[in-house]
Amino acid sequence: MHAMILAGGLSHERDVSIRSGRRVHDALRGSLDRVSLQDVDTELIPSLRFGGVDVVWPLLHGASGEDGSLQALLELVGVPYVGTTSKSARVAWNKAVAKAVLGRSGISTPDYVTLPQSLFREVGAEHVLDLIVARFELPVVVKPARGGSALGISVVHKREDLARAMVHCFAYGDTALVERAVEGIEVAMSVLGTGDDARALPGVEVVVDGEYDYDARYNPGRCEYFAPARLTDEQSRIASETALLVHRTMDLRDVSRVDMILDSEGRAQVIDINVAPGMTETSLLPQAAEAAGLDLPTVYRELVETAAARGPVTAT
């Protein structure tokens, strides 16, 4: 079997994607007939069509990798692939839409508002920023409505820092998502499988020294991880059930990571959904798999084999 790992791309998260791709590529090498690593460039479609590729694993983070467009391309080519379909990825990618879908299924997410830059121009930035503070109180989390890898994220504790956080965020995209910062235990729940066969891996608890940003996320040291998370049985049950409910509600396939905060009232508040979770040396899904006693190369091989056996997504 020839599995092609797609990594790189032109998004802001290219660096993380390349690191994820190399990790998965190296883990799969030796257990399949052939594993290749491919960037998303002009070579891609000829390689897919004429390169004898049996299955693709898209590991692109950020736009085109997680917004469903790359998956749509793979569907057009008619090649099986690991991960969520283009249709579901498109819904999960837009944080505001995803929050609405989750809300209808009774899944809690922090109070939020999405605000395009144009709105601030039209009605006056200071008025909007005042409203944000009045509505949510501080601290709030400001992040691009589309995107990941902690890029463009700020946690704002003081009113005077809010404008700077908005400028930082709008450098990454034209719409900001502002949400109430929830206090509690931050847990990343990885899910493997699809539908009724999906299972949640042990949670990975993330404790950050200082602010959660790119520096904390990708430099070992500033984050302390507990895998499995230091949860009571009840908290563990809630976290796992929530992650599985998100995975199924959003119609996610094969692999996902649901980031959540377990608040003081015992609720799980979902803060992010990843359809192409990071697979780097500091990423959370590999830590969860290890905590579950799973062998990563075996997990990856099973994902690839399942996708290959399932065949391509047919047009709907």
Add this chain to the structure above:
Amino acid sequence: MTEPTPTPREGTRLDPWYGSYAQRAHQMRASEIRALFAVASRPEVVSLAGGMPFIGGLPLEELGEMTRRIIVEQGEVALQYGSGQGDESLREKILDVMALEGIQAHPDDVVVTTGSQQALDLVTTVFIDPGDVIVAEAPSYVGALGVFRAHEADVVHVPMDAEGLIPEALEQTLARLKAAGKRVKFLYTVPNFHNPGGVTLTLERRPRILEICASYGVLVLEDNPYGLLGFDRDPLPAMRSMSPEGVIYLGSFSKTFAPGYRVGWAVAPHAVREKLVLASEAAILSPSNASQMAIATYLEHFDWQGQIKKFQVQYRERRDAMISSLGEHIPEASWNVPDGGFYVWVKLPEGLDAKSMLPRAVTARVAYVAGSAFYIDGSGTDHMRLSYCFPTPDRIREGVRRLATVVDSELETVRIFGNPGGAREGTVDFPAPDIF
């Protein structure tokens, strides 16, 4: 199906040696900015970031044959360890290169290094204890700041103007530091076609700077990778030529020939040179014989001065493309017009922050280096460095056109939010090597 709850264990910081690092290593961290540069290597992106010379302008076929002959005919020397001070025949030829800038020296005065970057590291190792002061231009070469930071030096910037480092400002700074009881070990300066400032220290100012440093007992570290790459006139005399005992001179083949060989050199007063050789042997044993022999052969058998003239013509054409595009597309910014070297130092319109604007630039498929990389404290975010050395003139024009759209949209954001003060402070960028 849900996994049974396993027993919690202790936390991990994903690095078992986290508690063992030297204090200085904790600030060596991959930054958001560095991650963004991953995109700059893609052909879709016009990179105005890298200080990479135009290697395509070299006679690659002939150099290939030269390399083949070195290995086939002298391989037993080329692939063996060499002298810690460097190959003597290369050191002799380096004298010919330096003579173009008025430096008289003996081959024994020259220490060959793995790029002048290693010479920077050696000089800093030999002179700097943690907390010692290094005075440097504002802005200053990012690679030097990295070395100084790693040695825990206290870097104090001194402003420049269109004529280079300002003598009065230098004198005031040295007087202030002396009054504060600070020990200044050396002045670090790039006098010709400054990186990133693009300016050249005038002939008139050179003796004045040397006098001021001598009167305060401060050594001068003259870093000169670009001196032979002037567009309109012969090179100015090196500061070393005016004060052999007060100046350590650093030279490089990286910008005038090819950085891939990693060959540079230092010329230092006798006693200093001895220490540099010992420090270099401790660090790397010896520089690469194969690289040194390639450079010596190139200097012996190729028209290296003719090649430099070709580079001058090519770089001037690229500079002209950049300057005319800036005038056409981003007239609200301001910049110098360098008469040599690789860089234009651009001051952004009021309120813009080059560092926080970079993600937008990456989206628009253009890259530059934010000014903050060139200040020890991460200030200078109102500037950016644009390099014209590597892209073709057409690509430069396209890159500046894209940059103009980025500036426009960032201006729009700043108009909406006022001037909120730019990117968060307190983070230090470690740029990738190809931007130097």
